[in-house]
Amino acid sequence: AQSVSQHNHHVILSEAASLELGCNYSYGGTVNLFWYVQYPGQHLQLLLKYFSGDPLVKGIKGFEAEFIKSKFSFNLRKPSVQWSDTAEYFCAFSMNTGFQKLVFGTGTRLLVSP
Amino acid sequence: DTAVSQTPKYLVTQMGNDKSIKCEQNLGHDTMYWYKQDSKKFLKIMFSYNNKELIINETVPNRFSPKSPDKAHLNLHINSLELGDSAVYFCASSSTSKTGELFFGEGSRLTVL
Incomplete structure (x- = not known):
């Protein structure tokens, strides 16, 4: 079955620290990859997406992610x-065939302390 | 002007009751979804409609019945509510021309007592 694995469930960082959140997906075909963010009490918003082309994608607020096909990974930095x-x-992917549905990972809670 | 709007935002009800959540999108999208987010924040798709036709129906109890009167609306009706139905239900929409990119509503938090 298709699935997404996010290795870090909780991450605590101090301001100015660097961030990397791991994401691996399980599907053998062509995929579209996404990172969504959910701020406290708010709805999910798209952070960045990869459909094709340059595997390093840049999103909003200084975030970027790299698609490494051989590792089935799409880590956020x-x-x-x-x-x-x-x-x-939340990391998510959709299969590049037919009608789309996003398969989400279980999410990583990031707490940044001032 | 909210792109995907859901009502109500909060719903507290007793076990056994029937309740509905409504969703409307003004983005001109042709596909709409219901996702369930449990207490551990895990998001799972429940249903998806494309141009009013049901295209995705995951393993969901038949107490849950979606209805799409037109492609801008997708409502969710739940019969005989159970404690385990307590969750945040997110509506989302997308355009089939924009592969997999979903726009989410603010969620409807359902609490079953």
Whole structure:
């Protein structure tokens, strides 16, 4: 079955620290990859997406992610986090065939202390 | 102007009751979804409609019945509510031309007592 694994369930960082959140997906075909963010009490918002082309994609608020096909990975990075990055981060993918449904990972809760 | 709006945002009810959650999108999208987010924040798709036709129906108890009167609306009706139905239900929409990119509503928190 298709699935997404996010290795870190909780991450605590100080402001200005660098961030890397791991994401691996399980599917042998072509995929579209996404990171969504959910700020406390809010709905999910798209952070960045990969469909094709350059495997290093840049999103909003200084986030970027790299698609490594051989590792089935799509890790999220940010060189210097801010307190306002405190949120839940979800990795997701959809299969590039037929009607789309997003398969989400279990999320990583990031807490950035000032 | 909210792109995907859900009502109500909060719903507290007793076991055994029937309740509905409504969703509307003004993005001109042709596909709408219901996702359930449990207490551990795990998001799981429940249903998806494309142009009012049901296209995804995951393993969901038949107490849950979605209805799409038109492609801008997708409602969720739940019969005989159980404690385990307590969750946040997110509506989302997308365009089939924008592969997999979903726009989410703010969620409806359902608490069953």
